[in-house]
Amino acid sequence: MNPADVAQAALPLPSADVSLIALFLQAHWVVKAVMLGLLACSIWVWAIAIDKMFLYSRTKRAMDRFEQAFWSGQSIEELYRALSAKPTQSMAACFVAAMREWKRSFESQARSFAGLQMRIEKVMNVSIAREIERLERRLLVLATVGSAGPFVGLFGTVWGIMSSFQSIAASKNTSLAVVAPGIAEALFATAIGLIAAIPATIFYNKFTSEVNRQAQRLEGFADEFSAILSRQIDERA
Amino acid sequence: MKVDKTLVASVALHVLVIGWGLISFSARSLEAPPPESMPVDIISADQLSKITAGIKTGEKDKPKPPVEKIADARPVDDAVGKITEKKEIVTASAPEPPPKPVEKPVEKKPDPPKPVAEDKPKDEPKPIEKKPDPPKVDPIAEALKSEDTKKLVPKPEAKAAPPQPPKPKQERTFDQSKIAALLDKRDPTRQSITGSALNSSASLGTTRGAAATLSQSELDAMRARLASLWNVQPGVEHPEELYVTVRIRLNPDRRLAAPPQVVSSGSSARYQAAAEAAVRAVLQGQPYTMLRDETYEQWKYMDIDFDPKQMFRS
Incomplete structure (x- = not known):
């Protein structure tokens, strides 16, 4: 028997295991459920966040590229032909939708200019709305986790402390060694809630402002493009 | 769907973080240094009463200034103490057999300085204020002084030598202890009233002390x-x-x-x-x-x- 073992044996109370796993395993099942739920939330939040980060940077790059091409003096017809061949997104989608409407109006024999302007704007608005919807999708999850996560964690904590107090009452022993593990495991729930909620809130704020910026950029482009088309309409009418 | 990929990435991230947490989040037990032991003496009620007893004759009005060090105290406001000593030395050196009578006359001659110097070496600072009455010489104090002076002898002698023409007439009996005592008086010149001696006299005890307990x-x-x-x-x-x-x-x-x-x-x-x-x-x-x-x-x-x-x- 080496000295360390002796020392261990000499301790009156074997110090409770307070590693993360032990904290989780010792917890009441309600607290466990809360912890697992919050962990899932956290994973989901980070998945969304990573996805959105890539999406936004991709969208931004696409917009840049499109604007460069649009204002490069290249003919709009050629641009349309190049873009309409493949599925497009964001600004390009908006452009393609407007051009398609324009072409249809001109290629059909009816040559109805009346209302063409309005139709183009409608089409562009729809495509912008679709685009924004795509950008915003799942952001609400972040908002929800960000606002409800701490409460859920707190619920777990309250429940854990409640049950640990009950066990104190049952064991009729109030020494800190008895109380501490239960409270530690209960607080662990709040910790997880905060860990899930803080990034969610930060990402939500960041992504919301990003979406707003991109939507504004899209609308600006739409206005400009509809102005150009409206000039064309007036010239040809 | 892209989320699948990112979901995998997210799961991987969490696994990493949790794994790191498992490794690093080990509870360190707080070190509780044992409290310092406090020595406790058990004394009997009798001892307690002796410790806390005061003297009824103690003066209440004038609290004695506590004196911890003998030498460092700062001088009294008026320099009276310093002046006196030199002259006194002379007189001191010729003590008549009964010490008291000798000292009185001697001290009164040098008018300007009050006999403060003599009193200082004594234990209590108080007597100084009472100056007018002849200082009592108390044998214990004298003995104490003599002890002190032995150490300090060199200085006082140096001082004493020059000034002393006035009273060589009186008989000079060579009594070492008395010389020492007399010398002692002047060497503490610097000592202020407050610092002249350890205040070791018994106190009355605190007014609110509850040391006397119902046994x-x-x-x-x-x-x-x-x-x-x-x-x-x-x-x-x-x-x-x-x-x-x-x-x-x-x-x-x-x-x-x-x-x-x-x-x-x-x-x-x-x-x-x-x-x-x-x-x-x-x-x-x-x-x-x-x-x-x-x-x-x-x-x-x-x-x-x-x-x-x-x-x-x-």
Whole structure:
């Protein structure tokens, strides 16, 4: 028997295991459920966040590229032909939708200019709305986790402390060694809630402002493009 | 769907973080250094009373300044002390057999300085203020001084030598201890009143100190007396019903200052009888000569519990 073992044996109370796993395993099942739920939330939040980060940077790059091409003096017809061949997104989608409407109006024999302007704007608005919807999708999850996560964690904590107090009452022993593990495991729930909620809130704020910026950029482009088309309409009418 | 990929990435991230947490988040037990032990001496009540006893003759009005160091104190406001000494040396060196008479005349001659110098070396700073009366020389103080002066001898002699023409006429008996004592007077020139000596005289004790405590023996004696007087039927059922508490107020002459008051309450007839018996016992028991004067504050007001179990324990 080496000295360390002796020392261990000499301790009156074997110090409770307070590693993360032990904290989780010792917890009441309600607290466990809360912890697992919050962990899932956290994973989901980070998945969304990573996805959105890539999406936004991709969208931004696409917009840049499109604007460069649009204002490069290249003919709009050629641009349309190049873009309409493949599925497009964001600004390009908006452009393609407007051009398609324009072409249809001109290629059909009816040559109805009346209302063409309005139709183009409608089409562009729809495509912008679709685009924004795509950008915003799942952001609400972040908002929800960000606002409800701490409460859920707190619920777990309250429940854990409640049950640990009950066990104190049952064991009729109030020494800190008895109380501490239960409270530690209960607080662990709040910790997880905060860990899930803080990034969610930060990402939500960041992504919301990003979406707003991109939507504004899209609308600006739409206005400009509809102005150009409206000039064309007036010239040809 | 892209989320699948990112979901995998997210899961991987969490696994990493949790794995790191598992490794690093190990609880360190707090180190609780054992409290420093405090030595406790057990002293008897007798010792306690000796420690805390004050002297009744101590002066209350003038608290003595506490003096911890002898040498460092700063000089008194007026430099009187310094001036005197040189002259005194001369006189001192010719002491007549009885020291007192000699010193008086000597000191009065040098008028400007009050004899402060002589008094300083003594233990108490106070006497200085009393200057006018002849300083008493107390043998112990002298002896003490002589001890001190032995160390300091070199200096005072140097000083003493030059100034002393005035009184060589007086006989000079060579008495070492006296010379030392006299020399001692001047060498402390610098010493201020406050710093001249350790203040070792007994104090009166603090006014609010409760050091004199009611001793257990006093309590036991009183209890025994009351128990002998409390005439209650022991051995009845439910003796706890007979538990009576009586509040009394005592004068310093150990007699009751007011009729005893029964503080506890009970309804049974036996309780009433016991309470009356208790009151009678308290009345009969006076004066309580076992109580000491010093602890008057402790027994001025007392609640006496008449508990059959306690009283008839033996």
